[in-house]
Amino acid sequence: MYRYDEFDARFVRERVAQFRDQVARRLNGSLSEDEFRPLRLKNGVYLQLHAYMLRIAIPYGTLSSRQLRQLALIGEKYDRGYGHFTTRTNMQFNWPRLRDVPDILDLLADVEMHCIQTSGNCIRNVTADHFAGIAADEIEDPRPTAELIRQWSSLHPEFDYLPRKFKIAVTGSAQDRAVTKAHDIGLRILRNAKGEIGYEVMVGGGLGRTPMIAKTIRHFLPKADLLTYLEAILRVYNLEGRRDNKYKARVKILVHEIGAETFASLVEEEFAKLDGPSIAADPEEVARIAAYFAPPPYEKLPARAPKFEAAKAKNRGFATWASVNLFPHKVPGYAAATISLKKIGEAPGDVTSEQMRVLADLAEKYSFDELRITHAQNVVLPYLKQDDLFDVWQALVAADLASANVGLITDMIACPGLDYCSLATARSIPIAQAVAERFADQQRQIDIGELNIKISGCINACGHHHVGHIGILGLEKSGKESYQITLGGDATLNAAIGERLGPGLDAEDVPDAIESIVAVYLKHRAPSEPFIETVRRIGLEPFKAIVQEKLHAPA
Amino acid sequence: MPLLDRNGAKDNAWIVSEDGTSDAEKIIVSFAHVKEALAGNGRGRRIGVIIANTVKLAELTPYLSEIDLIAIRFPAYGDGRGFSIAKQLRNAGYQGILRASGPLIADQFAYALACGFDEIDLPDAQAARQPFEQWIKAASSISQTYQRGFGTQNILDARRAARATGK
Secondary structure (H helix, E strand, O other), X not given: OOOOOHHHHHHHHHHHHHHHHHHHHHHOOOOOHHHHHHHHHOOOEEEOOOOEEEEEOOXXXXXXXXXXXXXXXXXXXXXXXXXXXXXXXXXXXXXXXXXXXXXXXXXXXXXXXXXXXXXXXXXXXXXXXXXXXXXXXXXXXXXHXXXXXXXXXXXXXXXXXXXXXXXXXXXXXXXXXXXXXXXXXXXXXXXXXXXXXXXXXXXXXXXXXXOEOOEEEEEEEEHHHHHHHHHHHHHHHHHHOOOOOHHHOOHHHHHHHHOHHHHHHHHHHHHHHOOHHHHOOOHHHHHHXXXXXXXXXXXXXXXXXXXXXXXXXXXXXXXXXXXXXXXXXXXXXXXXXXXXXXXXXXXXXXXXXXXXXXXXXXXXXXXXXXXXXXXXXXXXXXXXXXXXXXXXXXXXXXXOOOOOOOXXXXXXXXXXXXXXXXXXXXXXXXXXXXXXXXXXXXXXXXXXOOOOEEEEOOOOOOOOHHHOOEEEEEEXXXXXXXXXXXXXXXXOOOOEOOEEOOXXXXXXXXXXXXXXXXHHHHXXXXXXXXXXXHHHHHOOHHHHHHHHHHHHOOO | OOEEEXXXXXXXXXXXXXXXOOOOOEEEEEHHHHHHHHHOOOOOOXXXXXXOOOOOHHHHHHHOXXXXXXXXXXXXXXXXXXXXXXXXXXXXXXXXXXXXXXXXXXXXXXXXXXXXXXXXXXXXHHHHHOOHHHHHHHHOOOOOEOOOOOOOOEHHHHXXXXXXXXX
């Protein structure tokens, strides 16, 4: 994985000193609260419902054991012994004190981490496929691209006061595991007819109160033009994006209002004026970054791992976990394991400091010292030998981290909701917990198969409900929490926004409604047809009666 | 209003005369009056223009070779359009003075300079609350950043130089 050189290290240290100085100038009155606000946000410091919240960047979700141990320490020393992984693969601490933040930033700098631009109207943490470097269908590892963009977007002089936040995701595979079409810019690495590598550039995706699927504005951008083209896109957005209404300020609204074609022509016009070679990173720099993501020193192993097969035959719990939580590895004899942070009854994405240390130890011992955080709020050990899997699983069981539900109905995404967030209009975590408890039975989950439920506690949609196979949106209706259910959303390359089933339901009716939706699916599904396919085939009609029944049922 | 550049406080030799009726040697006129001010400029005095951050580069292009100063309004520190306009003007080869006019904060000084501004024209209250020493200090708080083409110091070129000398 990427390591800081002397320049990166100095940059991050200077940034910490700069924030200390900004805090001091706020305290002596030089900066007004209003002026200080964007400065603290761009260092990841939010003012939340109960306290400050600190959001730490985990670029493209990649972490070393040493970094995760440092997060465990920060969680213990400055929070309440746990942290929370977000849908943008960052880590949030919900209880730090403002005066401790500069010290926390120093602790992060010690392990080559920061909070730069994890909030504010600027380019945010760049995300990528969590199976980068592992997936067999990969054309090129997206992480060197993401790292190049991370550096380029850090403290960009021109693009730090954009109309609104700006999120970029990169995928290197045909399968989109990075939800690229729901980002302000989605980049897909591909190969053209001549065999050259470049990017499909998609712009204007996003969730929030106006969900939009990104439109392709360039089908093939040569690799060398990346930063120049990004500069052109951001310049057009900075100049033309709306600033009269916060809710219409994202680039998706601009693209929608002027049309993708007009937007593309403005970008191309600006791009044509730019002197590429004076902006782009030179090939040596691109190669320098890429070298950090070279494959680890894999052993040559047979495709079949006898110890692994034997353990599965002997232990049913392990066999279940292995069949649900493993992802096929492109290297024979290896596997990637997704560690679910969705234990029934827990808040999705929460992890204790103790668990962080267990994961760090496992990564160090078995996975070339590396972990990945997924946008689905889980953790991946990317480079496991299949013959080590049983040992890994036993350690996970001991740490309460062995839930075998990755991709299943209880592997929900949920935002922090009204329990933590000052924007929320309803609770999300308790809804997730109630639904998870209803479907706790392991075999039943497996019988239902792949099904993503995503829950947001307000229309800002941090829980990605629009692209959930089943989406749940918590709103406030005349002083009461009310939950709208959507169906048919999809976060992959077939990205789709879910459609509403009907009016909102009371919190206590949500688990029943989900149960009924699943029953309709099971009744109609063709053999081995996943939930989303059945919904696409039969449409929403058969499901709509469920909401009507719930609304009219006698209390 | 107080004026500063990368060296600190600066005397303001320019008179704002929106309709161009002032007799001063260096005047800044509004965008609406720039055409007539330039046309009637028989005696070679210096003409500048102050523009809103919604004016497009193409609207300015016909006058660039004759205008000695362009002041770009920042209606609020959070409105970053002026940074892009300045960068576009420099990309288009504009070599006159670029002035940012409005309630910027000290932490934006480095950005303004990197995008091609020469000076900042601050409201009095802002300058009183944020003395110029803070601006000078803030301008150098990050010694090198990652973007090429924004000022002289950048990490990518520094790495390239280090590679060239074999370090």
